[in-house]
Amino acid sequence: MLTSLIVAAALVQAKPQPEWTPETPVRILLNMTADASKSAKVTWRTANTPEKPLGQIALASPDPRFTKDAKSVDAKVSAVELPAGGQASYYEVEFTGLQPETLYSYRVGSEGNFSEWVDFKTASAAPKDFSFVYFGDAQNDVKSMWSRVIRKSFREQPNAAFMLHAGDLINLPNADNEWGDWFYAGGWIHGAIPTVATPGNHEYANNKEKQQLEISRFWKPQFAMPENGIAGLERSNFYFDYQGARFISMDSNVRIEDQTAWLEQTLKSNPHKLAFMTQHHPVYSTAGERDNPKIRNAWEAIIKKYNVAIVLQGHDHTYARYNVPTGIQGHDKNSGTVYTVSVSGPKMYMLGKAKTYMNRLGEFTQLYQIIKVSQKKVRYEAYTSTGELYDAFELTKNANGTNKFIDVKVNSKQRLEAEKAARAAKLAKAADVHSHGTKKHRHN
Numbered sequence: 001m002l003t004s005l006i007v008a009a010a011l012v013q014a015k016p017q018p019e020w021t022p023e024t025p026v027r028i029l030l031n032m033t034a035d036a037s038k039s040a041k042v043t044w045r046t047a048n049t050p051e052k053p054l055g056q057i058a059l060a061s062p063d064p065r066f067t068k069d070a071k072s073v074d075a076k077v078s079a080v081e082l083p084a085g086g087q088a089s090y091y092e093v094e095f096t097g098l099q100p101e102t103l104y105s106y107r108v109g110s111e112g113n114f115s116e117w118v119d120f121k122t123a124s125a126a127p128k129d130f131s132f133v134y135f136g137d138a139q140n141d142v143k144s145m146w147s148r149v150i151r152k153s154f155r156e157q158p159n160a161a162f163m164l165h166a167g168d169l170i171n172l173p174n175a176d177n178e179w180g181d182w183f184y185a186g187g188w189i190h191g192a193i194p195t196v197a198t199p200g201n202h203e204y205a206n207n208k209e210k211q212q213l214e215i216s217r218f219w220k221p222q223f224a225m226p227e228n229g230i231a232g233l234e235r236s237n238f239y240f241d242y243q244g245a246r247f248i249s250m251d252s253n254v255r256i257e258d259q260t261a262w263l264e265q266t267l268k269s270n271p272h273k274l275a276f277m278t279q280h281h282p283v284y285s286t287a288g289e290r291d292n293p294k295i296r297n298a299w300e301a302i303i304k305k306y307n308v309a310i311v312l313q314g315h316d317h318t319y320a321r322y323n324v325p326t327g328i329q330g331h332d333k334n335s336g337t338v339y340t341v342s343v344s345g346p347k348m349y350m351l352g353k354a355k356t357y358m359n360r361l362g363e364f365t366q367l368y369q370i371i372k373v374s375q376k377k378v379r380y381e382a383y384t385s386t387g388e389l390y391d392a393f394e395l396t397k398n399a400n401g402t403n404k405f406i407d408v409k410v411n412s413k414q415r416l417e418a419e420k421a422a423r424a425a426k427l428a429k430a431a432d433v434h435s436h437g438t439k440k441h442r443h444n
């Protein structure tokens, strides 16, 4: 009795220190910049706006006194109205004049409310081997189930140059709690490894009054992507160069034709042999009813003309890849751009009506991809969230600049079974159509 009274008294007296104040920086993100060998951008937010929000940066050192040499940079502030009422302050700081291939340490916040110091390395100014991680749609149950995927990818590739998200990071574009879940899932990884993000249809809301799609109010404050795309699509249509390769983000949700000339110019002016693209909607979808002919008609010929290595896509909530054979009558199967579709979150679609021309198909598997880039070879590896190799291929360059495609056989039981089932379903459907003489119409 006496013991329980003492315990009860202790509980009443215990006052845990608050781990968060309204000025505590949260949702800290290291952003890819147009030239990551010279600059870095960090974004974050707080509930209350402190008097002097800023970022600080110094050369990283094992000697803890490195912090006294830190340079301070004032942050730009913007307010975002929260759908549930009230507002949050978002900040952005750009560190410029950095040295290439150098380890720096930064922190953000305000006096008395700084983040921890975070180490990151600037890119090399010259071509050099690197790897990056690519995710398809995270979208649903992001805290509860996508967290496993980003954390596993970090365990396997902790020195990835950046993490690329091919749209639909969340489900409801303006749901503050969903964005909170996305930041929670990646935690401090978002602050330490640069993010590259292109928006999906779930980052766009339909403004019924204006009868137009509008990007999530959180997108631009959170993702300070390069602003070198077409006017009006800042931070969703952009490009950057990284250690001997050009990366292009197309906003496949809006103004498709408007971006076509820009795409051609951006590929034409690429000083490197290698180019990658990312966009949410697939040029080649896994299922007929999800086809995107407008995008294919606008961009595919240019992608082919400039020998883009891989187009990294999402949207279909399945796994697929396809390289378009080139040469006379498309007989050269070991060539062409590779179009990939992947999914990282738990929402899955069926492959029931899958296109069987796909080189690989998969379903019901949460995945992340590691892409290793050198000037001689690109190696693409898809992994399950539990760490098994699921699919792989390699690309090299022919003397004329075209891609040489090298298939890698991966005996993933899970994927092979999905492919077999999809092809069998297709054959059964074809037989059904043949016997009835007409195609059955189905609704989705």
Ligand SMILES: [Fe+2]
Pocket: 137, 139, 168, 200, 202, 315, 316, 317
């Ligand atoms: Fe999606």
